Amino acid sequence: MDEQFGLAMSLTKRVGWLSPVMYTIAACGIATVMAYGNHLIMAKELTSGSFAAFVASLLLLYKPTKTLGQTLAGIQYSFAAMSRTFELFDLVPEIKSDPNAVKMQGFKEKIEFKNVCFEYVEDLPVLKNVSLTIPKNETLALVGNSGGGKSTVVNLIPRFYDVKSGSIEIDGIDIRKLELRSLRDNISFVFQDNFLFSGTIRDNILMGNPNANESELEKVVTMAHLDEFIDTLELGLDTVIGERGSSLSGGQRQRVAIARAMIKNAPIVILDEATSALDNKSEAIVQMALDNLMQNKTVFVIAHRLSTIQNADRIAVINEGELVELGTHNELIKIENGKYKHLYEMQFSKAEVTA
Numbered sequence: 053m054d055e056q057f058g059l060a061m062s063l064t065k066r067v068g069w070l071s072p073v074m075y076t077i078a079a080c081g082i083a084t085v086m087a088y089g090n091h092l093i094m095a096k097e098l099t100s101g102s103f104a105a106f107v108a109s110l111l112l113l114y115k116p117t118k119t120l121g122q123t124l125a126g127i128q129y130s131f132a133a134m135s136r137t138f139e140l141f142d143l144v145p146e147i148k149s150d151p152n153a154v155k156m157q158g159f160k161e162k163i164e165f166k167n168v169c170f171e172y173v174e175d176l177p178v179l180k181n182v183s184l185t186i187p188k189n190e191t192l193a194l195v196g197n198s199g200g201g202k203s204t205v206v207n208l209i210p211r212f213y214d215v216k217s218g219s220i221e222i223d224g225i226d227i228r229k230l231e232l233r234s235l236r237d238n239i240s241f242v243f244q245d246n247f248l249f250s251g252t253i254r255d256n257i258l259m260g261n262p263n264a265n266e267s268e269l270e271k272v273v274t275m276a277h278l279d280e281f282i283d284t285l286e287l288g289l290d291t292v293i294g295e296r297g298s299s300l301s302g303g304q305r306q307r308v309a310i311a312r313a314m315i316k317n318a319p320i321v322i323l324d325e326a327t328s329a330l331d332n333k334s335e336a337i338v339q340m341a342l343d344n345l346m347q348n349k350t351v352f353v354i355a356h357r358l359s360t361i362q363n364a365d366r367i368a369v370i371n372e373g374e375l376v377e378l379g380t381h382n383e384l385i386k387i388e389n390g391k392y393k394h395l396y397e398m399q400f401s402k403a404e405v406t407a
């Protein structure tokens with residue numbers, strides 16, 4: 053914000069003097085011409101007619117000169133914009149494929165976290181020695197205190213960040229040894245706030261797999277429970293949605309994001325469940341769409357709803373960056389003074405009563 057203000061100020065400073073200076077120069081110029089012209093007419097070296105013609109053409113010259121000044125100011129703006137753009141081009145991502153990386157050949161067996169430690173800021177550990185094995189086709193629910201590190205755990209799998217120590221292995225291969233592109237091709241995401249861009253619904257879904265054909269597209273639209281909604285639109289899938297999907301409701305945006313993840317058909321699915329309140333009906337539809345997405349996939353779901361937790365195969369309780377409990381709902385609920393039991397009583401049993 054400050055930087056933007058500073059830039060706008062410096063531009064205004066550079067451009068602002070142009071106009072008054074131009075006026076002053078023009079005024080002085082006209083005065084000089086008048087004085088000299090007068091002198092020449094008096095000396096009979098010039099007729100008053102030619103002088104009038106000269107002054108008229110001089111005045112005509114004023115406008116283009118002024119436009120030129122404005123154009124120069126415009127060019128200054130463009131240069132400022134260009135330097136910002138080039139700064140972006142010059143950014144080098146910190147996380148790159150290893151030169152000897154191998155392509156990830158599908159997902160066969162398991163994902164392992166081995167003594168994973170991680171910190172965003174030096175000496176502020178966020179994950180402390182997390183070890184966890186998730187077999188293929190398991191649904192693992194992550195629960196725990198806010199700021200405990202659940203989102204961080206899932207962000208490490210597609211290598212949005214790299215572990216500080218320890219490792220994450222897929223089918224026994226460290227993910228840092230896998231080609232980044234192929235790793236991310238095997239993972240789909242649905243976040244709380246999904247990125248939709250302004251464009252058609254079709255384009256937004258196809259972003260998950262630009263090569264999908266029409267029948268695949270229709271299938272995911274049905275599976276994501278978007279068909280009824282799309283039938284009500286005059287242009288159907290070709291309806292343009294506003295910036296960030298602003299012309300859709302929260303539930304519709306979620307389902308477009310789910311359809312996008314479905315069409316990608318990646319074996320590993322990461323879900324950060326929306327906490328924002330949807331009304332009961334759209335919540336139920338989103339839930340059905342999610343259930344379809346999760347079928348036959350290995351799923352990490354950051355759970356906020358009791359139903360998700362109960363449907364999960366296992367639950368991992370992440371508390372202050374540590375994996376404190378791991379097991380099924382029935383196992384964890386039996387631990388006296390257990391973290392899960394506490395969380396369940398605090399958060400979810402209440403939700404059950406009100407639901």
Ligand SMILES: Nc1ncnc2c1ncn2[C@@H]1O[C@H](COP(=O)(O)OP(=O)(O)OP(=O)(O)O)[C@@H](O)[C@H]1O
Pocket residue numbers: 172173178196197198199200201202203204205
């Ligand atoms: N980009 C970041 N830079 C620095 N610190 C971060 C960053 N992202 C998260 N953190 C910190 O890491 C810790 C864990 O955050 P994380 O988002 O993983 O928690 P969470 O369990 O997902 O919480 P919630 O349930 O509120 O979403 C928090 O203390 C948070 O402040």
Ligand SMILES: [Mg+2]
Pocket residue numbers: 202203204354
């Ligand atoms: Mg989170």
